[in-house]
Amino acid sequence: MGMNTWRILLFPFSLIYALVTSTRNKLFDWGILKSHHISIPSIGVGNLSVGGTGKSVVVDFLISSFRGKSRIAVLSRGYGRETKGVVVADQTSSASTIGDEPFQFYSKYSGIEVVVAEKRVRGIKKMIQMNRQLDLILLDDVLQHRSISPSIMLLTTTYDQPFFSDTLLPVGNLRELKSGAKRAEIIIVTKCPNKLTQDQMDVFAVKLNLNPNQQLFFTKIKYSSTIQNTTTKLLLKDLKNDFILVTGIANPSPLVQYLKGLNLHFQHLEFPDHHVFSSSDISRIKMMSQNGLVITTEKDFTRLSPLIENKTLFYLPISMEFLHPKMATQFKDALIKRL
Secondary structure, eight states, X not given: OOHHHHHHHHHHHHHHHHHHHHHHHHHHHTTSXXXXXXXXXXXXXXXXXXXXXXXXXHHHHHHHHHBTTBOEEEEEOOTTOSOOSOEEOOTTOOHHHHOHHXXXXXXXXXXXXXXXXXXXXXXXXXXXXHOTTOOEEEEXXXXXXXXXXXXXXXXXXXXXXXXXXXXXXXXXXXXXXXXXXXXXXXXXEESOOSOOOXXXXXXXXXXXXXXXXXXXXXXXXXXXXXXXXXXOEEEGGGOOSOEEEEEOSSOOHHXXXXXXXXXXOEEEEEOOTTOOOOHHHHHHHHHHHTTSOEEEEHHHHHHHTTTSOTTTEEEEOEEEEESSHHHHHHHHHHHHHHO
8 A cells, every 4th residue: 555545544534633733722822721831931842743853952952051050950751761640860760760861861961850740730840849949940842731831932843854844643743733833932953964055044944934033043963973881982983893773763864874974884773762672672782783882872872771781882972063153152042031
C-alpha cells in the first residue's frame, strides 16, 4: 500500500484530531479552561511537531546562559521514566526515575533544581514550596500544556522539516494546528546549515507568517571536538579504529552525517527516541563493538552508562550556536526584556 493511500485512509482521523485540539485551545482562549500564571519569571520551550526539533538543546543553552547569575529550576514531564507523579531529582535519581533528558540536566549542571511531573501545575507548586528564592523556572516541552502560562514561550522548529510544511497527526507529525505557533513570543529555527544566506532566512520568515510581536532566530548544532565519559576525554580526530555509534533519538541523521564528514569509520545502531535498552540490546552492542569504543549521544549516555563499562562508552557533546554572534546578543536581550 502506497504512502498516498495511507494518507487518504488516515485523513479522517486527522480531521477528528484537529477538532479535538482546536476545541481545547479555544476553551483556554475563552477562559473556560484556566491557565496558571507563574509568580516567578519563567521560560517555556515547546514545539508543534512530535520530537526531534532540538528542545532539549535549547533548554541546555538556557541553563548554561543563566546559571551562576540566577537560581534556576527545570520542570519537565520526564518522558520514559518508570515513576509517576511529582519527583524531585536528587543524588539517587537516574534516567529511569526522572527521564533521560531531566537526568542529563541534573547530572551536567550542579546547583539547579530539576522536577518532573505529568501535571505541570503540581510540579510548579512543589518547586515554589521547596524554594521560594528561585529566580527563573525553565519549562521543557510545555507548548501544549495550556494549564501553565510562562512569562515567555519559545517554539523550536527545524530548518529542514519546518512545521509549516507539515500536517496534523496521524497523517503528519503536528500535535496541533499550525496556528498554535502564534502563542510563542520567540521562534527558534534549529539545525540550520552552517552557511545560510540572508535571502534564505527572509524566505523562511515569510513562510512562518510571523506576528509583529514575534521574534525569529536561526541556530545550528555545534559538535564538540572531543568525546567523553565520566573520567576520560578523547579527540575525535584521533580515532583511528572503527567504532559503534548507538542512538536513541528522534533524528540521528545530522550526527551521522557529521561523523561521516570527518571520514570516521563506524557502524550505526539506531533505536527509537527515548528507547529503554534491553539486555539483548546491550548484548548486541557489546558483540558488535568487540570491546572497542561505543559512542552515543549525551541523552543516550544517561541510559547506557549503567549498562556498559565506562572505559568503552563515550558521548559526543553538542550545543546550540546562533548563525551570527549578534543573534546571540539579541536573543538574550529579548529574553531579559520579556521576563
